[in-house]
Amino acid sequence: MSVTAAQQTLIDNAIAQLRAGGLVGIPTETVYGLAADADNPQAVRSIFELKGRPADHPVIVHIAGAAQLSDWAQDIPDAAFKLAEAFWPGPLTLILQRQPHVPDAVTGGQDTVGLRAPSHSLAHELLKQFGGGLAAPSANRFGHVSPTTAQHVRDEFGDALPLVLDGGPCEVGVESTIVGLVSEHPTLLRPGGVPREAIESLLGLTLEHHQKSDSAKVRVSGLLDSHYSPRTPLITGPAAAVDNEAYLAFERGERAVLVTCGPRDHGVCGIDVLTLAAEPEGYARQIYDALRQLDRQGYQHIYLELPPHTAAWLAVQDRLHRAAHVRLG
Incomplete structure (x- = not known):
């Protein structure tokens, strides 16, 4: 991405806010995210407080690319590198065994972590310059309709979130596909921006599908029965x-x-x-x-x-x- 002076000023402001433990609204190709430094547990807890999100509901860590996988995950299977090479940056989240240092605030206390490299040019440049990972669930009150424009985020939070990076309307418009890679067989936990068939074709296997009965042992973003709802019935x-x-x-x-x-x-x-x-x-x-x-x-x-x-x-x-x-x- 060729960054304009105005965009670089926005990125600089966002990085300063993030490093100070603050929150920033950021664009991705899926939906807008509410971002905090994923290495700062208090900053991540601020996401939950602002969204009204249950503390045991994990958030996805956004990174610049596959080179950062081992910073956050361990015992990474070959399938993860294969999927990252094919679909990153892009709307695919991988659930992997967490590194010990990853805060419980990010993982909801689980031994897994969700990782994704977004393809939106502004978010990608922010992540490259920030250097670490950003915990960034959708920038909306918990359970409400996800935001796909910067104005949606401003409407949702107003003055409670003073910095929102405007990257235009989201290209995909629904959240990322989530694939679990911590069991013997890869699992489709949430359908999304990368089609199931493309993943299965690449891996040469049929993905097992998350079932409602698994909910007690699998917790990932957007898997609750009631979610993404408007206020109007x-x-x-x-x-x-x-x-x-x-x-x-x-x-x-x-x-x-x-x-x-x-x-x-x-x-x-x-x-x-x-x-x-x-x-x-x-x-x-x-x-x-x-x-x-x-x-x-x-x-x-x-x-x-x-x-x-x-x-x-x-x-x-x-x-x-x-x-x-x-x-x-």
Whole structure:
């Protein structure tokens, strides 16, 4: 990245804030992060305090690249280096055995650590110049819709977070894929920006998938049943089911909105309609911003038509499942 004078000033200010134990909002290609020096336990605890995040919920450490893997992890399998070479920098988090020095505040007291090298040019340059790792969960109140613009972060925290680096809208729009590499067989813990099929093709195996029954022994970011939710009640389901519920809401005199996946050749009488992209990459870039916008418009309910249940939509389906207050069908 060729850094302009203005960008370098922002980076310098961010590094000074981070080294002083402060927090900074940073862009990544997935969502905006709330960053602190991952080697400073008190700074990391400040993330939890500002977000309202449970203390046993681990955060991902962001690093500049694979050369820093051994700074944070030990007993690193060959698969980790292979995945890092193929997908870093990029939207892939690796869960590995932690080095002893990694603060419990980062790992939630577990013996594992999540590591990722983001591809956003501003975040990558910040990490290179900072030299260490940044603990950086999404820059939102715990459980709320993730931010994909700097303004979302400012709306969320206001004066409580005085420094937010504006890197424009996030290119991917949903969080990173998380792959566990601490057992004999690699595990898909969270679908995200790197498709499952690309990982399986590279490793030459089928990823085991995290199951709800594993939740007591596997804790990683974004794995709670309820997460990514707007303030307005969100009802999701197949098109016919949400159309019917939206119409009933209209008959009750409620102010509601219907979110569709691609354009419709029919609507629902009296209901506002928001049309999102009909392909998964575009939809992923739009969905969090759309939910935040609808939250501000005074609707009593948001009715959302679920996109197709296909492999290409896996990450989006995962987020919508966790964001929903009510699931139909």
